[in-house]
Amino acid sequence: MAQWGIMEAEEGWRKGPWTAEEDRLLVEYVKLHGEGRWNNVARLAGLKRNGKSCRLRWVNYLRPDLKRGRITPHEESVILELHAIWGNRWSTIARSLPGRTDNEIKNYWRTHFKKRGKSSSQNAEKTRARLLRRQQFFQQQRQQDQLNAGKTDLRMAAAAFKQEMAAYPVVADEEAMFCSTAAINAYAAAATVGDQAEDMIFMWDGLWNLDDHLHGSITNKLADCYTNFY
DNA sequence: AACCTAAGCAACCGCGTCGGG
DNA sequence: CCCCGACGCGGTTGCTTAGGT
Known part of the structure; x- marks a missing residue:
């Protein structure tokens, strides 16, 4: 994928889509050092990514406990129910849906329920x-x-x-x-x-x-x- | 087949919070 | 008490894909 292109920030950090090799390095890092201390990843794992990017990639994509596949009707109902209570507090909602991330829920909500103007x-x-x-x-x-x-x-x-x-x-x-x-x-x-x-x-x-x-x-x-x- | 549009989603950004020095 | 770095959260962006014309 050429999404975002391959960019390098002025500090030398890579941006844009993650490669399989970068994923592998990050997974290895977490196996060895656990989650957290994300700013050490660049130094210890040899990744040219800033800590923020590493954390996001891990939390939203690489975590082993993530559930893949479509949101089920039951999950959808939970999302709706909790959104009525909490509003856009996606991380709070995500805690009630094991294996789903706040980002995933947020995207799902916006796609399915936050209707836009035209048509x-x-x-x-x-x-x-x-x-x-x-x-x-x-x-x-x-x-x-x-x-x-x-x-x-x-x-x-x-x-x-x-x-x-x-x-x-x-x-x-x-x-x-x-x-x-x-x-x-x-x-x-x-x-x-x-x-x-x-x-x-x-x-x-x-x-x-x-x-x-x-x-x-x-x-x-x-x-x-x-x-x-x- | 080509084009257009909407949906889906990964990733980024800015900001707030928290804890250690 | 203040500063600063680390982290987490919510909002936004923009590319890809799927479906329709």
């Missing part, structure tokens, strides 16, 4: 389709729980949410779209219960045009609603 209707369609798949997953996961839980407060929670939503201005710019775990779970729960799905669909739709600065407060309120479900 917004297309984006909306794609996201709704994704939501549907997610909903199917939740349906499987939670069906049993729902049956056991007595599936009571759904309509009440939806009504409460409608009331909350009415207190906030709606922004017509889909740039501000975001996903809320509470809404997703609520949606999934609604689908599980079936006859109350209409209210939950309203809940979801209400989230499409929220401005970013409302994210926190809305998320908290949704979390409250969500708590009421289970």
